[in-house]
Amino acid sequence: MKIAPPVRLVLLAAGSALLASPATAQTDPLASWNDGPAKQAILKFVGDVTKPGASTFVPPAERIATFDNDGTLWSEQPLYFQLAFALDQVKAMAPRHPEWKTQEPFKTLLAGDVKGVLAQGEKGIMPILAATHTGMTTEEFTKSVAAWAATAKHPRSGRLYTEMIYQPMVEVLSYLRANGFKTYIVSGGGIEFMRPWVEKAYGIPPEQVVGSSGVTKFEMRPSGPVLLKEPKIEFVDDGPGKPVGINHFIGRRPLLAFGNSDGDHQMLQWTAAGGGPRFMGIVHHTDADREWAYDRTSHIGKLDKAWDEALARGWTVVDMKKDWKRVYPFEK
Amino acid sequence: MKIAPPVRLVLLAAGSALLASPATAQTDPLASWNDGPAKQAILKFVGDVTKPGASTFVPPAERIATFDNDGTLWSEQPLYFQLAFALDQVKAMAPRHPEWKTQEPFKTLLAGDVKGVLAQGEKGIMPILAATHTGMTTEEFTKSVAAWAATAKHPRSGRLYTEMIYQPMVEVLSYLRANGFKTYIVSGGGIEFMRPWVEKAYGIPPEQVVGSSGVTKFEMRPSGPVLLKEPKIEFVDDGPGKPVGINHFIGRRPLLAFGNSDGDHQMLQWTAAGGGPRFMGIVHHTDADREWAYDRTSHIGKLDKAWDEALARGWTVVDMKKDWKRVYPFEK
Numbered sequence: 121m122k123i124a125p126p127v128r129l130v131l132l133a134a135g136s137a138l139l140a141s142p143a144t145a146q147t148d149p150l151a152s153w154n155d156g157p158a159k160q161a162i163l164k165f166v167g168d169v170t171k172p173g174a175s176t177f178v179p180p181a182e183r184i185a186t187f188d189n190d191g192t193l194w195s196e197q198p199l200y201f202q203l204a205f206a207l208d209q210v211k212a213m214a215p216r217h218p219e220w221k222t223q224e225p226f227k228t229l230l231a232g233d234v235k236g237v238l239a240q241g242e243k244g245i246m247p248i249l250a251a252t253h254t255g256m257t258t259e260e261f262t263k264s265v266a267a268w269a270a271t272a273k274h275p276r277s278g279r280l281y282t283e284m285i286y287q288p289m290v291e292v293l294s295y296l297r298a299n300g301f302k303t304y305i306v307s308g309g310g311i312e313f314m315r316p317w318v319e320k321a322y323g324i325p326p327e328q329v330v331g332s333s334g335v336t337k338f339e340m341r342p343s344g345p346v347l348l349k350e351p352k353i354e355f356v357d358d359g360p361g362k363p364v365g366i367n368h369f370i371g372r373r374p375l376l377a378f379g380n381s382d383g384d385h386q387m388l389q390w391t392a393a394g395g396g397p398r399f400m401g402i403v404h405h406t407d408a409d410r411e412w413a414y415d416r417t418s419h420i421g422k423l424d425k426a427w428d429e430a431l432a433r434g435w436t437v438v439d440m441k442k443d444w445k446r447v448y449p450f451e452k
Numbered sequence: 453m454k455i456a457p458p459v460r461l462v463l464l465a466a467g468s469a470l471l472a473s474p475a476t477a478q479t480d481p482l483a484s485w486n487d488g489p490a491k492q493a494i495l496k497f498v499g500d501v502t503k504p505g506a507s508t509f510v511p512p513a514e515r516i517a518t519f520d521n522d523g524t525l526w527s528e529q530p531l532y533f534q535l536a537f538a539l540d541q542v543k544a545m546a547p548r549h550p551e552w553k554t555q556e557p558f559k560t561l562l563a564g565d566v567k568g569v570l571a572q573g574e575k576g577i578m579p580i581l582a583a584t585h586t587g588m589t590t591e592e593f594t595k596s597v598a599a600w601a602a603t604a605k606h607p608r609s610g611r612l613y614t615e616m617i618y619q620p621m622v623e624v625l626s627y628l629r630a631n632g633f634k635t636y637i638v639s640g641g642g643i644e645f646m647r648p649w650v651e652k653a654y655g656i657p658p659e660q661v662v663g664s665s666g667v668t669k670f671e672m673r674p675s676g677p678v679l680l681k682e683p684k685i686e687f688v689d690d691g692p693g694k695p696v697g698i699n700h701f702i703g704r705r706p707l708l709a710f711g712n713s714d715g716d717h718q719m720l721q722w723t724a725a726g727g728g729p730r731f732m733g734i735v736h737h738t739d740a741d742r743e744w745a746y747d748r749t750s751h752i753g754k755l756d757k758a759w760d761e762a763l764a765r766g767w768t769v770v771d772m773k774k775d776w777k778r779v780y781p782f783e784k
Binding site: 181184258302311312315319325326327329333336337338340344345347360361363364367368369370371372386389390393 | 513516590634643644647651657658659661665668669670672676677679692693695696699700701702703704718721722725
């Protein structure tokens with residue numbers, strides 16, 4: 121007989137003999153992980169830092185965990201989901217911008233030629249990001265992101281983008297929080313692009329999101345004060361920007377950090393350089409069937425130097441294909 | 453018989469009849485406040501937003517409270533304490549800088565003429581801030597602040613600067629946290645100047661401090677990675693910068709905000725513009741005997757336009773002399 125988890129919990133609670141150790145009353149906190157070295161490393165690390173009296177014990181206030189987002193907590197193929205948002209927004213905004221019919225890169229995009237836009241490089245992408253991310257109030261932008269997150273579908277899976285999160289990583293986040301950790305996102309993605317949906321997706325509140333940002337400006341209007349999003353980059357939270365962002369927003373060094381690409385290299389180095397026990401993890405995209413397979417030569421999520429250092433220093437490299445029982449929450 | 457608070461708590465806990473309502477088992481959470489309109493406004497607001505089922509109820513996750521620091525949580529006279537730190541640091545660093553003996557503004561300062569330095573305006577102050585706040589790693593700066601906070605004494609009180617915090621405001625912070633609020637500092641002061649000591653002083657952790665900042669840069673040294681503090685201003689968290697900083701760091705609008713000067717005006721306006729119940733408070737410095745008395749014409753902590761708006765819109769203005777039983781924790 122297969123017993124459903126809630127029923128099992130009730131049965132365990134009723135059987136007092138089984139309650140000698142609190143752990144036995146719990147289901148596996150990392151149920152979507154195969155029982156390999158990566159899962160064992162996570163369990164051991166959390167056990168070490170939470171064991172009262174141990175030399176490895178770390179007080180709860182210092183249990184800071186930072187996670188990259190794209191490719192670490194959700195997919196990032198065939199293009200960064202924030203870029204998919206921007207491209208979708210251009211189509212949604214087009215009726216109010218008749219001039220785009222003759223103006224590049226909008227003309228190419230509205231003709232359905234996404235590849236043609238991407239082939240233009242920064243010249244193609246920057247005007248699209250500016251048009252869809254700036255020249256509006258923060259509240260207007262938040263609404264546009266929330267509407268997109270609630271409806272837009274990924275071209276391959278046909279699922280909402282916000283469903284394409286990694287179930288095993290969601291379990292790591294929950295497991296850490298249950299053990300007194302404060303979980304943060306530290307992403308190259310836009311801070312205001314992530315905040316509207318990450319609480320529901322990952323259980324991470326807006327105030328624990330660190331990301332790239334543009335300049336905003338306070339303006340008093342007759343209807344009241346607003347913050348205007350200006351077309352000027354303020355901070356790029358990627359590569360060497362990640363330790364800077366962590367220091368700026370959090371002011372403590374992470375005890376645990378997880379990334380998937382060379383853009384996370386310095387965050388992992390910064391974490392490793394702290395004293396005492398530290399956990400550095402990398403999600404390696406090895407599963408072309410269930411997700412995507414890419415590393416050293418990929419344009420998106422290139423994993424090369426950080427991987428070499430992980431191998432040399434014994435950081436935990438998660439093999440998505442081997443280590444994960446399932447990738448997305450919607451898989452059976 | 454006067455019963456000491458801990459004894460009183462034990463007596464109350466023993467008398468089960470008194471425990472019908474949990475509130476009766478508590479001592480006054482705002483014990484240093486006189487029973488005037490300011491205290492009543494704070495108690496009523498917290499009661500309103502925490503009452504389950506009430507139309508004014510706000511979920512705990514949205515209970516964000518932001519506090520200015522200088523003049524709102526601790527004193528700011530006769531000069532901003534961070535400036536006192538900088539002046540003290542110049543003296544401490546002087547042996548390693550023989551060139552300062554002939555170089556302004558250091559020469560004037562090392563001769564003991566603080567007024568002469570301040571009279572030079574920005575030309576006098578900026579080189580001192582640069583010399584004491586930049587050109588070092590974040591860890592080195594943190595150490596210098598911690599050492600100063602543990603030893604430097606205020607010229608008038610002879611007490612540590614970190615003892616010159618307002619006991620009634622410390623009680624407000626604790627009371628809010630006990631009612632599910634997340635308490636933040638949002639100060640024009642330097643974010644890295646505040647972080648080393650605010651947790652002990654106010655119970656506010658480093659990751660809940662928003663402040664002004666300089667640019668920092670990640671650098672890999674043979675001994676490991678460091679963050680270098682560069683002599684370049686990144687963000688000024690004052691006036692219209694406060695709503696920007698709140699949006700950037702927290703990503704939620706405050707439910708309650710407290711300030712003391714026109715530098716807090718936009719933070720109060722931004723808070724007031726949110727829907728539902730909001731609390732806007734101003735600490736008015738009216739007590740020349742126990743603290744200082746200043747407002748509309750002061751160079752430090754000028755309170756003019758924000759005061760007018762507070763009066764017009766019914767925001768809570770705390771009269772330090774009338775509303776506070778004591779100012780500092782060290783008073784009997």
